[in-house]
Amino acid sequence: MTADEAVSRLESGMTVGIGGWGSRRKPMALVRALLRSDVRDLTVVSCGGPDVGLLAAAGRIRKLVAAFTTLDSIPLEPHFRAARQRGELELMELDEAMILWGLTAAAHRLPFLPVRAGLGSDLMTAGGLRTVTSPYEDGEEFAAVPALTLDVALVHLNRADARGNAQYLGPDPYFDDLFCEAAREAYVSCERVVATAEFAPAGGPQTLLVRRHCVSGVVEAHGGAHFTSCVPDYGRDEAFQAAYAEAAADPAAWREFTGRFLSGDEGAYRAAVADFTGEAA
Amino acid sequence: MSGAGRAEVCVVACAEAWRGDGEILASPMGLVPTAGARLAKLTFSPELLLTDGEATLVADVPALGAPARVAEGWLPFRRHLALAAGGKRHVMMGASQLDRHGNQNISRIGGPERPARQLLGVRGATVNTLNHPTSYWIPRHTPRVLVERVDMVCGVGYDRAAAAGPSATRFHGIRCVVTDLAVLDFERPDRTMRVRSLHPGVTAEEVRAATGFPLDVPADVPRTRMPTAGELRLIREVIDPDGLRAREVRA
Numbered sequence: 001m002t003a004d005e006a007v008s009r010l011e012s013g014m015t016v017g018i019g020g021w022g023s024r025r026k027p028m029a030l031v032r033a034l035l036r037s038d039v040r041d042l043t044v045v046s047c048g049g050p051d052v053g054l055l056a057a058a059g060r061i062r063k064l065v066a067a068f069t070t071l072d073s074i075p076l077e078p079h080f081r082a083a084r085q086r087g088e089l090e091l092m093e094l095d096e097a098m099i100l101w102g103l104t105a106a107a108h109r110l111p112f113l114p115v116r117a118g119l120g121s122d123l124m125t126a127g128g129l130r131t132v133t134s135p136y137e138d139g140e141e142f143a144a145v146p147a148l149t150l151d152v153a154l155v156h157l158n159r160a161d162a163r164g165n166a167q168y169l170g171p172d173p174y175f176d177d178l179f180c181e182a183a184r185e186a187y188v189s190c191e192r193v194v195a196t197a198e199f200a201p202a203g204g205p206q207t208l209l210v211r212r213h214c215v216s217g218v219v220e221a222h223g224g225a226h227f228t229s230c231v232p233d234y235g236r237d238e239a240f241q242a243a244y245a246e247a248a249a250d251p252a253a254w255r256e257f258t259g260r261f262l263s264g265d266e267g268a269y270r271a272a273v274a275d276f277t278g279e280a281a
Numbered sequence: 282m283s284g285a286g287r288a289e290v291c292v293v294a295c296a297e298a299w300r301g302d303g304e305i306l307a308s309p310m311g312l313v314p315t316a317g318a319r320l321a322k323l324t325f326s327p328e329l330l331l332t333d334g335e336a337t338l339v340a341d342v343p344a345l346g347a348p349a350r351v352a353e354g355w356l357p358f359r360r361h362l363a364l365a366a367g368g369k370r371h372v373m374m375g376a377s378q379l380d381r382h383g384n385q386n387i388s389r390i391g392g393p394e395r396p397a398r399q400l401l402g403v404r405g406a407t408v409n410t411l412n413h414p415t416s417y418w419i420p421r422h423t424p425r426v427l428v429e430r431v432d433m434v435c436g437v438g439y440d441r442a443a444a445a446g447p448s449a450t451r452f453h454g455i456r457c458v459v460t461d462l463a464v465l466d467f468e469r470p471d472r473t474m475r476v477r478s479l480h481p482g483v484t485a486e487e488v489r490a491a492t493g494f495p496l497d498v499p500a501d502v503p504r505t506r507m508p509t510a511g512e513l514r515l516i517r518e519v520i521d522p523d524g525l526r527a528r529e530v531r532a
Contacts, residue, residue, distance in 0.1 A: 021358060048402070066402060067402055067403055067404055067405070068401050068402035068403070068404045069401075069402060070401060070402075075401060076399075076400065076401065080399065081398075081399040084389070084395070084396055084399035085395065085396060085397070085398065085399055086395070087394055087395030091393070093388065093402060093403050094403070095403055095404075095405060095406070095407040095408050096358070096362060096404055096405040096408065097362045097365070097366065097405060097407075097408035100359060100362055115366075115408070116366065116408070116411045116412060116448060116449075116452075117366075117405075117407045117408035117411060117412070118407045118411075119407070119411055119437070119442075119445040119446070119448055119449040120407075120411070120434070120437040120441040120442045120444065120445035120449045121403070121406070121407045121434045121435060121436075121437050121441070122433045122434040122435070123403060123407060123435075126393055126433075140447065140448040140451075141446055141447075141448050142448060171335055171336035171337060171355075171357065172335065172336040172357040172358060173357055173359070174357075174358060175358075175359065
Protein backbone atom coordinates (compact mmCIF):
# COMPACT_ATOMS: atom_id res chain seq x y z
CA MET A 1 0.00 0.00 0.00
CA THR A 2 0.99 3.65 -0.21
CA ALA A 3 1.83 5.83 2.78
CA ASP A 4 -1.40 7.75 2.22
CA GLU A 5 -3.40 4.50 2.22
CA ALA A 6 -1.77 3.43 5.47
CA VAL A 7 -2.52 6.78 7.10
CA SER A 8 -6.13 6.62 5.86
CA ARG A 9 -6.62 3.80 8.40
CA LEU A 10 -5.87 6.23 11.23
CA GLU A 11 -8.48 8.32 13.02
CA SER A 12 -8.27 11.47 15.07
CA GLY A 13 -7.89 10.87 18.79
CA MET A 14 -5.91 7.64 18.38
CA THR A 15 -2.85 6.61 20.36
CA VAL A 16 -0.03 6.23 17.85
CA GLY A 17 3.40 4.76 18.55
CA ILE A 18 6.23 5.91 16.30
CA GLY A 19 9.35 3.74 16.02
CA GLY A 20 13.00 4.70 15.59
CA TRP A 21 14.95 6.72 18.15
CA GLY A 22 15.73 10.46 18.14
CA SER A 23 16.82 11.28 14.61
CA ARG A 24 17.40 7.63 13.69
CA ARG A 25 15.31 5.40 11.40
CA LYS A 26 12.10 7.33 11.89
CA PRO A 27 9.14 6.51 9.60
CA MET A 28 9.28 10.01 8.16
CA ALA A 29 7.41 9.21 4.92
CA LEU A 30 4.50 7.96 7.06
CA VAL A 31 4.75 11.08 9.23
CA ARG A 32 4.68 13.26 6.12
CA ALA A 33 1.57 11.36 4.98
CA LEU A 34 0.04 12.09 8.39
CA LEU A 35 0.74 15.79 7.83
CA ARG A 36 -1.15 15.58 4.49
CA SER A 37 -4.14 13.96 6.21
CA ASP A 38 -6.63 15.64 8.53
CA VAL A 39 -5.90 13.27 11.43
CA ARG A 40 -5.34 15.21 14.64
CA ASP A 41 -5.75 15.17 18.41
CA LEU A 42 -3.28 12.31 18.67
CA THR A 43 -1.62 10.76 21.68
CA VAL A 44 1.88 9.99 20.44
CA VAL A 45 4.30 7.54 22.06
CA SER A 46 7.81 8.04 20.72
CA CYS A 47 11.53 8.00 21.45
CA GLY A 48 11.14 11.45 20.08
CA GLY A 49 12.88 13.11 17.16
CA PRO A 50 11.76 15.20 14.18
CA ASP A 51 8.65 12.97 13.93
CA VAL A 52 7.41 14.66 17.09
CA GLY A 53 8.68 18.04 15.88
CA LEU A 54 6.80 17.93 12.57
CA LEU A 55 3.56 16.70 14.14
CA ALA A 56 3.81 19.28 16.94
CA ALA A 57 4.46 22.09 14.45
CA ALA A 58 1.29 21.08 12.61
CA GLY A 59 -0.70 20.97 15.85
CA ARG A 60 -1.55 17.27 15.55
CA ILE A 61 -0.44 16.13 19.00
CA ARG A 62 -2.71 16.46 22.01
CA LYS A 63 -0.49 14.47 24.33
CA LEU A 64 3.05 13.18 23.99
CA VAL A 65 4.40 10.21 25.95
CA ALA A 66 8.21 10.33 25.75
CA ALA A 67 11.53 10.25 27.60
CA PHE A 68 13.15 12.85 25.34
CA THR A 69 12.83 14.62 22.03
CA THR A 70 16.09 15.29 20.20
CA LEU A 71 17.68 15.62 16.77
CA ASP A 72 20.82 13.87 18.13
CA SER A 73 23.42 16.01 16.33
CA ILE A 74 21.30 19.04 17.34
CA PRO A 75 20.43 18.31 20.98
CA LEU A 76 17.10 20.14 21.29
CA GLU A 77 14.18 19.63 18.86
CA PRO A 78 13.07 23.19 18.03
CA HIS A 79 9.38 22.58 17.21
CA PHE A 80 8.89 20.39 20.28
CA ARG A 81 10.49 23.10 22.44
CA ALA A 82 8.35 25.82 20.93
CA ALA A 83 5.13 23.83 21.32
CA ARG A 84 5.94 23.09 24.96
CA GLN A 85 6.89 26.69 25.70
CA ARG A 86 3.60 27.86 24.20
CA GLY A 87 1.79 25.37 26.42
CA GLU A 88 0.32 23.53 23.42
CA LEU A 89 1.68 20.10 24.12
CA GLU A 90 0.73 17.96 27.10
CA LEU A 91 3.71 15.82 28.04
CA MET A 92 3.63 12.56 29.98
CA GLU A 93 7.30 12.21 30.72
CA LEU A 94 8.68 8.72 31.35
CA ASP A 95 12.22 7.40 31.72
CA GLU A 96 13.64 5.50 28.72
CA ALA A 97 13.39 2.31 30.79
CA MET A 98 9.70 3.04 31.44
CA ILE A 99 9.03 3.39 27.71
CA LEU A 100 10.72 0.01 27.18
CA TRP A 101 8.72 -1.70 29.94
CA GLY A 102 5.45 0.09 29.12
CA LEU A 103 5.60 -1.21 25.55
CA THR A 104 6.65 -4.64 26.80
CA ALA A 105 3.70 -4.72 29.20
CA ALA A 106 1.34 -3.91 26.33
CA ALA A 107 2.95 -6.54 24.10
CA HIS A 108 2.45 -9.11 26.89
CA ARG A 109 -1.12 -7.90 27.64
CA LEU A 110 -0.15 -6.98 31.20
CA PRO A 111 -1.56 -3.86 32.93
CA PHE A 112 1.88 -2.84 34.23
CA LEU A 113 5.43 -3.95 34.84
CA PRO A 114 7.57 -3.06 37.88
CA VAL A 115 10.74 -0.99 37.49
CA ARG A 116 13.13 0.61 39.93
CA ALA A 117 13.46 3.61 37.59
CA GLY A 118 11.36 6.62 38.51
CA LEU A 119 11.27 6.21 42.30
CA GLY A 120 12.00 9.49 44.07
CA SER A 121 11.89 11.50 40.84
CA ASP A 122 9.25 13.98 39.70
CA LEU A 123 8.08 11.45 37.09
CA MET A 124 6.04 9.68 39.75
CA THR A 125 3.68 12.52 40.62
CA ALA A 126 3.71 14.26 37.22
CA GLY A 127 2.86 11.03 35.41
CA GLY A 128 0.36 9.88 38.01
CA LEU A 129 2.38 6.71 38.41
CA ARG A 130 1.55 4.30 41.20
CA THR A 131 3.83 1.84 42.93
CA VAL A 132 3.62 -1.92 43.43
CA THR A 133 5.04 -3.94 46.32
CA SER A 134 6.82 -7.25 45.86
CA PRO A 135 4.84 -10.16 47.38
CA TYR A 136 8.12 -11.96 48.21
CA GLU A 137 10.34 -11.67 51.29
CA ASP A 138 12.20 -8.61 50.01
CA GLY A 139 8.99 -6.56 50.15
CA GLU A 140 10.53 -3.98 47.79
CA GLU A 141 8.38 -1.25 46.31
CA PHE A 142 8.69 -0.37 42.62
CA ALA A 143 7.18 2.00 40.08
CA ALA A 144 4.35 0.25 38.23
CA VAL A 145 4.75 1.39 34.64
CA PRO A 146 1.37 1.26 32.92
CA ALA A 147 1.06 -0.66 29.65
CA LEU A 148 1.55 1.66 26.68
CA THR A 149 -1.13 0.02 24.55
CA LEU A 150 -1.30 1.56 21.08
CA ASP A 151 -4.02 1.84 18.48
CA VAL A 152 -1.45 2.04 15.72
CA ALA A 153 2.31 1.69 15.35
CA LEU A 154 4.32 3.28 12.53
CA VAL A 155 7.86 2.00 11.95
CA HIS A 156 10.48 2.09 9.18
CA LEU A 157 12.93 -0.73 8.44
CA ASN A 158 15.50 -1.46 5.78
CA ARG A 159 13.71 -4.37 4.08
CA ALA A 160 10.29 -6.01 4.23
CA ASP A 161 8.40 -8.61 2.27
CA ALA A 162 4.87 -8.05 1.02
CA ARG A 163 3.39 -9.99 3.96
CA GLY A 164 4.90 -7.73 6.63
CA ASN A 165 8.04 -9.53 7.77
CA ALA A 166 10.64 -6.81 8.17
CA GLN A 167 14.42 -6.72 8.53
CA TYR A 168 16.75 -4.13 10.05
CA LEU A 169 20.32 -4.02 8.77
CA GLY A 170 21.77 -1.31 11.00
CA PRO A 171 23.38 -1.63 14.43
CA ASP A 172 20.29 -1.13 16.60
CA PRO A 173 16.71 -2.46 16.39
CA TYR A 174 15.54 0.41 18.65
CA PHE A 175 12.07 -0.57 20.00
CA ASP A 176 10.38 -1.16 16.63
CA ASP A 177 9.29 -4.76 17.27
CA LEU A 178 7.85 -3.73 20.64
CA PHE A 179 5.92 -0.84 19.09
CA CYS A 180 4.36 -3.29 16.59
CA GLU A 181 3.55 -5.87 19.29
CA ALA A 182 2.02 -3.19 21.55
CA ALA A 183 -0.36 -1.99 18.82
CA ARG A 184 -3.67 -3.25 17.45
CA GLU A 185 -2.42 -2.40 13.96
CA ALA A 186 1.08 -1.73 12.70
CA TYR A 187 2.23 -0.19 9.42
CA VAL A 188 5.77 -0.87 8.27
CA SER A 189 7.49 1.27 5.68
CA CYS A 190 10.76 0.05 4.22
CA GLU A 191 13.50 1.06 1.84
CA ARG A 192 12.77 -1.89 -0.42
CA VAL A 193 10.11 -4.58 -0.57
CA VAL A 194 11.92 -7.84 -1.32
CA ALA A 195 11.02 -11.45 -1.94
CA THR A 196 11.04 -13.37 1.34
CA ALA A 197 13.96 -15.47 0.05
CA GLU A 198 16.13 -12.32 -0.12
CA PHE A 199 16.20 -11.85 3.68
CA ALA A 200 18.67 -14.62 4.50
CA PRO A 201 21.50 -13.49 2.19
CA ALA A 202 21.27 -9.95 3.68
CA GLY A 203 21.63 -10.95 7.34
CA GLY A 204 21.08 -13.67 9.94
CA PRO A 205 17.62 -14.55 11.25
CA GLN A 206 18.13 -12.18 14.19
CA THR A 207 17.87 -9.26 11.74
CA LEU A 208 14.23 -10.26 11.07
CA LEU A 209 12.87 -7.93 13.70
CA VAL A 210 9.19 -7.50 12.86
CA ARG A 211 6.97 -10.50 12.20
CA ARG A 212 4.02 -10.48 9.80
CA HIS A 213 1.36 -11.57 12.32
CA CYS A 214 1.40 -8.11 13.92
CA VAL A 215 1.66 -6.07 10.70
CA SER A 216 -1.39 -4.72 8.90
CA GLY A 217 0.29 -3.08 5.94
CA VAL A 218 3.62 -2.60 4.16
CA VAL A 219 4.67 0.58 2.38
CA GLU A 220 7.66 0.72 0.07
CA ALA A 221 9.24 4.10 0.73
CA HIS A 222 12.68 4.62 -0.74
CA GLY A 223 14.32 7.29 1.43
CA GLY A 224 11.38 6.85 3.77
CA ALA A 225 13.40 7.72 6.88
CA HIS A 226 14.88 10.91 5.39
CA PHE A 227 16.23 13.14 6.95
CA THR A 228 16.92 10.76 9.84
CA SER A 229 19.51 8.00 9.50
CA CYS A 230 18.72 4.59 8.02
CA VAL A 231 22.09 2.87 8.04
CA PRO A 232 23.46 1.03 6.14
CA ASP A 233 21.19 2.38 3.36
CA TYR A 234 22.03 6.01 4.22
CA GLY A 235 23.16 8.17 7.13
CA ARG A 236 21.43 11.22 8.55
CA ASP A 237 21.13 14.15 6.11
CA GLU A 238 22.87 16.62 8.43
CA ALA A 239 22.69 19.55 6.00
CA PHE A 240 18.95 19.10 5.55
CA GLN A 241 18.37 18.60 9.26
CA ALA A 242 20.30 21.80 9.99
CA ALA A 243 18.10 23.65 7.47
CA TYR A 244 15.00 22.15 9.13
CA ALA A 245 16.13 23.27 12.58
CA GLU A 246 17.06 26.73 11.34
CA ALA A 247 13.70 27.20 9.59
CA ALA A 248 11.88 26.06 12.73
CA ALA A 249 13.28 29.01 14.66
CA ASP A 250 11.35 31.59 12.63
CA PRO A 251 7.66 31.53 11.53
CA ALA A 252 8.31 33.08 8.12
CA ALA A 253 11.19 30.70 7.42
CA TRP A 254 9.04 27.78 8.55
CA ARG A 255 6.24 28.79 6.16
CA GLU A 256 8.80 28.88 3.36
CA PHE A 257 10.20 25.46 4.38
CA THR A 258 6.69 24.00 4.52
CA GLY A 259 5.84 25.46 1.12
CA ARG A 260 9.01 24.11 -0.43
CA PHE A 261 9.14 20.62 1.12
CA LEU A 262 5.83 19.68 2.74
CA SER A 263 3.09 20.98 0.47
CA GLY A 264 3.11 18.15 -2.09
CA ASP A 265 3.23 14.36 -2.10
CA GLU A 266 6.25 12.16 -1.25
CA GLY A 267 7.51 12.40 -4.84
CA ALA A 268 7.47 16.19 -4.62
CA TYR A 269 9.32 15.97 -1.29
CA ARG A 270 12.05 13.83 -2.79
CA ALA A 271 12.40 16.12 -5.79
CA ALA A 272 12.65 19.17 -3.52
CA VAL A 273 15.25 17.42 -1.36
CA ALA A 274 17.24 16.52 -4.50
CA ASP A 275 17.18 20.22 -5.49
CA PHE A 276 18.29 21.22 -1.98
CA THR A 277 21.15 18.71 -2.06
CA GLY A 278 22.21 19.91 -5.53
CA GLU A 279 22.28 23.52 -4.32
CA ALA A 280 24.35 22.56 -1.28
CA ALA A 281 26.88 20.57 -3.36
CA MET B 282 55.75 19.42 27.66
CA SER B 283 54.20 22.61 29.01
CA GLY B 284 52.01 22.80 32.13
CA ALA B 285 48.49 21.48 32.05
CA GLY B 286 45.54 23.76 31.21
CA ARG B 287 42.21 23.78 33.02
CA ALA B 288 40.58 21.46 30.47
CA GLU B 289 43.33 18.88 31.00
CA VAL B 290 42.92 19.08 34.78
CA CYS B 291 39.19 18.44 34.20
CA VAL B 292 39.89 15.44 31.94
CA VAL B 293 42.01 13.86 34.68
CA ALA B 294 39.41 14.69 37.36
CA CYS B 295 36.76 12.96 35.24
CA ALA B 296 39.05 9.96 34.70
CA GLU B 297 39.48 9.68 38.48
CA ALA B 298 35.70 9.15 38.80
CA TRP B 299 36.13 5.68 37.27
CA ARG B 300 39.20 4.65 39.29
CA GLY B 301 38.71 1.32 40.97
CA ASP B 302 35.41 0.59 39.18
CA GLY B 303 36.69 -2.63 37.62
CA GLU B 304 34.91 -4.37 34.76
CA ILE B 305 31.87 -2.12 34.32
CA LEU B 306 30.59 0.13 31.53
CA ALA B 307 31.87 3.69 31.72
CA SER B 308 29.22 5.95 30.15
CA PRO B 309 30.53 9.49 29.70
CA MET B 310 28.28 12.26 28.33
CA GLY B 311 30.20 15.17 26.83
CA LEU B 312 33.70 15.62 25.41
CA VAL B 313 35.71 16.09 28.61
CA PRO B 314 34.13 13.06 30.39
CA THR B 315 34.64 10.99 27.22
CA ALA B 316 38.32 11.95 27.19
CA GLY B 317 38.43 11.14 30.92
CA ALA B 318 36.92 7.67 30.51
CA ARG B 319 39.38 6.89 27.71
CA LEU B 320 42.28 8.14 29.83
CA ALA B 321 41.15 5.95 32.73
CA LYS B 322 40.99 2.92 30.44
CA LEU B 323 44.45 3.63 29.00
CA THR B 324 46.00 4.04 32.45
CA PHE B 325 44.66 2.93 35.84
CA SER B 326 41.32 1.27 34.90
CA PRO B 327 42.06 -0.98 31.91
CA GLU B 328 39.10 -3.30 32.59
CA LEU B 329 36.50 -0.60 31.81
CA LEU B 330 34.00 -1.23 29.01
CA LEU B 331 33.41 1.61 26.54
CA THR B 332 30.97 2.08 23.66
CA ASP B 333 31.13 3.99 20.40
CA GLY B 334 28.16 6.06 21.58
CA GLU B 335 25.87 3.92 19.44
CA ALA B 336 25.30 0.17 19.74
CA THR B 337 28.84 -1.23 19.86
CA LEU B 338 31.16 -2.03 22.75
CA VAL B 339 34.64 -1.17 21.51
CA ALA B 340 37.92 -2.78 22.54
CA ASP B 341 40.25 -0.07 21.24
CA VAL B 342 40.53 3.54 22.42
CA PRO B 343 40.26 5.91 19.47
CA ALA B 344 40.81 9.67 19.52
CA LEU B 345 37.76 11.88 20.13
CA GLY B 346 35.83 12.12 16.86
CA ALA B 347 37.63 9.16 15.29
CA PRO B 348 35.88 5.83 14.67
CA ALA B 349 36.69 2.80 16.80
CA ARG B 350 38.09 -0.18 14.89
CA VAL B 351 37.62 -3.16 17.20
CA ALA B 352 34.12 -4.22 18.26
CA GLU B 353 34.00 -6.50 21.29
CA GLY B 354 30.27 -6.56 21.93
CA TRP B 355 26.76 -5.46 20.95
CA LEU B 356 24.88 -3.04 23.15
CA PRO B 357 21.76 -1.63 21.47
CA PHE B 358 19.62 0.76 23.52
CA ARG B 359 17.41 -1.97 25.00
CA ARG B 360 20.45 -3.98 26.18
CA HIS B 361 22.01 -0.78 27.47
CA LEU B 362 18.95 -0.26 29.68
CA ALA B 363 19.21 -3.85 30.95
CA LEU B 364 22.89 -3.30 31.73
CA ALA B 365 22.01 -0.13 33.64
CA ALA B 366 19.34 -1.93 35.66
CA GLY B 367 21.85 -4.71 36.31
CA GLY B 368 24.19 -2.18 37.90
CA LYS B 369 27.43 -2.83 36.00
CA ARG B 370 27.75 0.77 34.92
CA HIS B 371 28.96 4.18 36.08
CA VAL B 372 27.53 7.11 34.13
CA MET B 373 28.75 10.69 34.10
CA MET B 374 25.79 12.80 33.01
CA GLY B 375 25.42 16.51 32.39
CA ALA B 376 23.03 18.68 34.37
CA SER B 377 21.06 21.79 33.47
CA GLN B 378 20.46 22.16 37.22
CA LEU B 379 21.93 20.32 40.21
CA ASP B 380 21.09 20.96 43.87
CA ARG B 381 22.93 20.45 47.16
CA HIS B 382 21.39 16.98 47.63
CA GLY B 383 22.41 15.87 44.12
CA ASN B 384 19.00 16.15 42.48
CA GLN B 385 19.56 16.80 38.78
CA ASN B 386 17.39 18.33 36.06
CA ILE B 387 17.83 17.96 32.29
CA SER B 388 14.17 18.25 31.35
CA ARG B 389 12.82 21.76 31.72
CA ILE B 390 13.20 25.17 33.33
CA GLY B 391 9.87 26.30 34.77
CA GLY B 392 6.62 24.44 35.34
CA PRO B 393 5.33 21.27 33.68
CA GLU B 394 2.40 22.81 31.76
CA ARG B 395 4.22 25.63 30.04
CA PRO B 396 7.95 25.54 30.80
CA ALA B 397 9.99 28.70 30.30
CA ARG B 398 12.58 26.54 28.56
CA GLN B 399 11.89 23.01 27.40
CA LEU B 400 15.11 21.00 27.44
CA LEU B 401 15.92 17.44 26.45
CA GLY B 402 13.65 15.44 28.73
CA VAL B 403 14.42 13.00 31.52
CA ARG B 404 16.10 10.45 29.22
CA GLY B 405 17.53 7.64 31.42
CA ALA B 406 18.32 9.81 34.43
CA THR B 407 16.09 7.88 36.84
CA VAL B 408 17.10 4.40 35.74
CA ASN B 409 20.73 5.51 36.01
CA THR B 410 20.64 7.16 39.43
CA LEU B 411 18.60 4.40 41.08
CA ASN B 412 20.62 1.49 39.73
CA HIS B 413 24.32 2.27 39.57
CA PRO B 414 26.97 4.87 40.42
CA THR B 415 26.37 8.28 38.86
CA SER B 416 28.64 11.29 38.55
CA TYR B 417 28.05 14.68 36.95
CA TRP B 418 30.05 16.94 34.64
CA ILE B 419 29.33 20.68 34.79
CA PRO B 420 31.53 22.50 32.25
CA ARG B 421 30.48 25.93 33.54
CA HIS B 422 30.06 26.18 37.30
CA THR B 423 27.48 28.97 37.86
CA PRO B 424 24.64 29.73 40.29
CA ARG B 425 22.19 29.02 37.44
CA VAL B 426 23.35 25.40 37.31
CA LEU B 427 24.16 24.75 40.98
CA VAL B 428 20.81 25.81 42.38
CA GLU B 429 18.99 25.69 45.69
CA ARG B 430 16.17 23.65 44.17
CA VAL B 431 15.86 22.04 40.73
CA ASP B 432 12.72 22.71 38.67
CA MET B 433 12.24 19.01 38.01
CA VAL B 434 13.90 16.04 39.68
CA CYS B 435 15.21 13.81 36.88
CA GLY B 436 18.37 12.34 38.40
CA VAL B 437 17.50 11.42 41.99
CA GLY B 438 19.48 13.02 44.83
CA TYR B 439 20.18 11.67 48.31
CA ASP B 440 17.21 13.33 50.05
CA ARG B 441 14.68 12.21 47.46
CA ALA B 442 16.06 8.67 47.33
CA ALA B 443 15.87 8.42 51.13
CA ALA B 444 12.28 9.69 51.12
CA ALA B 445 11.31 7.13 48.46
CA GLY B 446 12.52 4.21 50.56
CA PRO B 447 14.83 1.18 50.44
CA SER B 448 14.18 0.27 46.79
CA ALA B 449 15.39 3.74 45.80
CA THR B 450 18.44 3.82 48.08
CA ARG B 451 19.54 0.20 47.57
CA PHE B 452 21.82 0.88 44.59
CA HIS B 453 21.83 4.70 44.68
CA GLY B 454 25.11 6.61 44.93
CA ILE B 455 26.45 9.85 43.51
CA ARG B 456 30.21 9.56 43.32
CA CYS B 457 31.34 13.04 42.36
CA VAL B 458 30.59 16.25 40.51
CA VAL B 459 33.37 17.59 38.32
CA THR B 460 33.07 21.25 37.28
CA ASP B 461 35.45 23.67 35.61
CA LEU B 462 36.31 25.00 39.08
CA ALA B 463 36.36 22.05 41.46
CA VAL B 464 35.57 18.46 42.27
CA LEU B 465 32.62 18.08 44.63
CA ASP B 466 31.08 15.10 46.39
CA PHE B 467 28.54 14.11 49.03
CA GLU B 468 30.93 12.49 51.54
CA ARG B 469 29.38 14.10 54.59
CA PRO B 470 27.01 12.57 57.14
CA ASP B 471 24.03 14.54 55.81
CA ARG B 472 24.88 13.72 52.17
CA THR B 473 24.93 17.32 50.99
CA MET B 474 27.45 18.71 48.55
CA ARG B 475 30.92 19.74 49.64
CA VAL B 476 34.11 20.61 47.83
CA ARG B 477 36.50 17.67 47.61
CA SER B 478 39.22 19.62 45.79
CA LEU B 479 39.72 22.99 44.14
CA HIS B 480 41.33 23.07 40.72
CA PRO B 481 44.75 24.77 40.65
CA GLY B 482 44.33 28.55 40.62
CA VAL B 483 40.73 28.52 41.93
CA THR B 484 39.87 30.08 45.31
CA ALA B 485 37.24 28.95 47.79
CA GLU B 486 35.56 32.35 47.41
CA GLU B 487 35.31 31.90 43.65
CA VAL B 488 33.55 28.55 44.03
CA ARG B 489 31.19 29.83 46.73
CA ALA B 490 30.26 32.82 44.54
CA ALA B 491 29.58 30.50 41.59
CA THR B 492 27.25 28.26 43.62
CA GLY B 493 23.57 29.02 44.22
CA PHE B 494 23.48 27.52 47.74
CA PRO B 495 25.78 27.72 50.77
CA LEU B 496 28.68 25.43 50.01
CA ASP B 497 31.01 23.74 52.46
CA VAL B 498 34.63 24.37 51.50
CA PRO B 499 36.81 22.76 54.19
CA ALA B 500 39.66 25.00 55.39
CA ASP B 501 42.22 22.35 54.48
CA VAL B 502 40.63 21.56 51.10
CA PRO B 503 43.22 20.01 48.77
CA ARG B 504 44.03 20.96 45.19
CA THR B 505 42.78 18.77 42.36
CA ARG B 506 45.81 16.81 41.26
CA MET B 507 47.71 17.84 38.15
CA PRO B 508 48.00 15.46 35.21
CA THR B 509 51.21 13.44 35.13
CA ALA B 510 53.53 13.86 32.16
CA GLY B 511 52.31 10.51 30.82
CA GLU B 512 48.65 11.54 31.16
CA LEU B 513 49.32 14.86 29.42
CA ARG B 514 50.96 13.05 26.53
CA LEU B 515 47.99 10.65 26.22
CA ILE B 516 45.46 13.52 26.31
CA ARG B 517 47.32 15.70 23.82
CA GLU B 518 48.66 13.09 21.42
CA VAL B 519 46.38 10.06 21.63
CA ILE B 520 42.94 10.91 23.05
CA ASP B 521 42.32 14.48 21.90
CA PRO B 522 44.93 15.61 19.37
CA ASP B 523 42.45 18.09 17.85
CA GLY B 524 41.91 19.85 21.19
CA LEU B 525 38.14 19.35 21.24
CA ARG B 526 38.21 19.56 25.06
CA ALA B 527 38.67 23.33 24.74
CA ARG B 528 35.11 23.58 23.36
CA GLU B 529 33.72 22.68 26.78
CA VAL B 530 36.05 24.42 29.22
CA ARG B 531 36.98 28.09 29.31
CA ALA B 532 40.73 28.64 29.23
